[in-house]
Amino acid sequence: MIFVVSFLVVLMLVGAVAASIFRDLISAVIAAALVSLIASILFYFLQAPDVAMAEAAIGAALTAAIFIIAIRRTKRYEE
Amino acid sequence: MRRAISIFLLIIVTVGISMSLAKIPFGVPKTKVGRHYINEGVKETGATNIVTSVVVSYRGFDTLGEVTVLFIAAIGLGAILSTVRNKTVKEIEPASLVLYTGCRLLFPLILIFGTYIFIHGHLTPGGGFQGGAIIASGFLLIYLGCRERRISRIASNLAESLGGLIFVVIGLLGLVFGGYFLLNFLPKGTANTLFSAGIIPIIYIAIGFKVGSELASIIDNLIEES
Numbered sequence: 001m002i003f004v005v006s007f008l009v010v011l012m013l014v015g016a017v018a019a020s021i022f023r024d025l026i027s028a029v030i031a032a033a034l035v036s037l038i039a040s041i042l043f044y045f046l047q048a049p050d051v052a053m054a055e056a057a058i059g060a061a062l063t064a065a066i067f068i069i070a071i072r073r074t075k076r077y078e079e
Numbered sequence: 080m081r082r083a084i085s086i087f088l089l090i091i092v093t094v095g096i097s098m099s100l101a102k103i104p105f106g107v108p109k110t111k112v113g114r115h116y117i118n119e120g121v122k123e124t125g126a127t128n129i130v131t132s133v134v135v136s137y138r139g140f141d142t143l144g145e146v147t148v149l150f151i152a153a154i155g156l157g158a159i160l161s162t163v164r165n166k167t168v169k170e171i172e173p174a175s176l177v178l179y180t181g182c183r184l185l186f187p188l189i190l191i192f193g194t195y196i197f198i199h200g201h202l203t204p205g206g207g208f209q210g211g212a213i214i215a216s217g218f219l220l221i222y223l224g225c226r227e228r229r230i231s232r233i234a235s236n237l238a239e240s241l242g243g244l245i246f247v248v249i250g251l252l253g254l255v256f257g258g259y260f261l262l263n264f265l266p267k268g269t270a271n272t273l274f275s276a277g278i279i280p281i282i283y284i285a286i287g288f289k290v291g292s293e294l295a296s297i298i299d300n301l302i303e304e305s
Contacts, residue, residue: 049204049205050128050130050204050205050206050209053196053204053205053209053212053213054208054209054212057209057212057213057215057216058212061212061216061219062212062215062216062219062294062298065219065298066297066298066301069298069301069302070301
């Protein structure tokens with residue numbers, strides 16, 4: 001169990017760092033959504049299923065969609 | 080110079096936070112009020128999901144504020160986007176058959192799942208916010224897969240207004256019957272059944288409709304714009 005959680009935390013950190021250094025904004029949004037998704041799994045492990053559901057639905061799905069729609073209207077690559 | 084100052088500030092913040100957190104024992108119940116919610120929550124509110132009894136009953140007024148914040152955000156987005164809306168109707172290229180059929184098959188299932196989540200908010204994990212967010216993600220799927228479909232704006236505004244109205248009216252009825260806002264004036268019934276916990280399921284259904292229609296209208300505004 002501790003190995004699964006540590007793996008998830010490391011993956012989450014990688015996602016967070018990747019989201020901040022990617023030049024391609026769509027990839028950055030996907031990395032940020034990955035952070036939210038792993039956060040929701042960790043919330044579930046910490047016995048907070050209510051928070052996990054809200055995090056998965058809002059953090060991973062809706063926020064990413066809203067960001068991608070906004071990026072479609074502006075520029076895809078950061079300068 | 081600026082880099083040195085920022086590193087210095089970062090060290091100060093890190094040390095301060097870790098010193099204040101080091102004193103707190105991990106996993107030990109620290110407050111009396113939390114223990115009261117866990118021990119007496121089911122008896123006092125009738126809701127077996129303690130999170131729901133806190134969100135809707137003990138801290139119901141805060142929930143009204145949260146819903147209002149979301150409402151103002153949706154209204155503000157609609158107002159900003161309505162000033163820059165271009166009137167030209169673009170030709171929408173249809174999605175592929177697989178995507179179209181998949182979306183149409185999944186959409187009712189997602190709606191039923193979201194409805195289940197907020198109707199059973201007082202029994203199982205979840206509630207109005209989670210159910211509403213799931214319903215809004217179903218609408219997002221419809222917008223991506225079946226692009227010519229649009230939800231009626233009148234229906235979504237009606238659901239949003241009715242949800243808010245029911246929440247406030249039930250709170251005011253508590254004021255009428257017992258003397259304070261959001262008093263649980265209905266019979267609590269037996270815990271662990273669907274018709275229990277008095278006003279909590281009604282309020283969560285109202286919140287579910289409100290949050291679902293608000294998030295769906297945010298997505299609707301954004302997609303219409305792009």
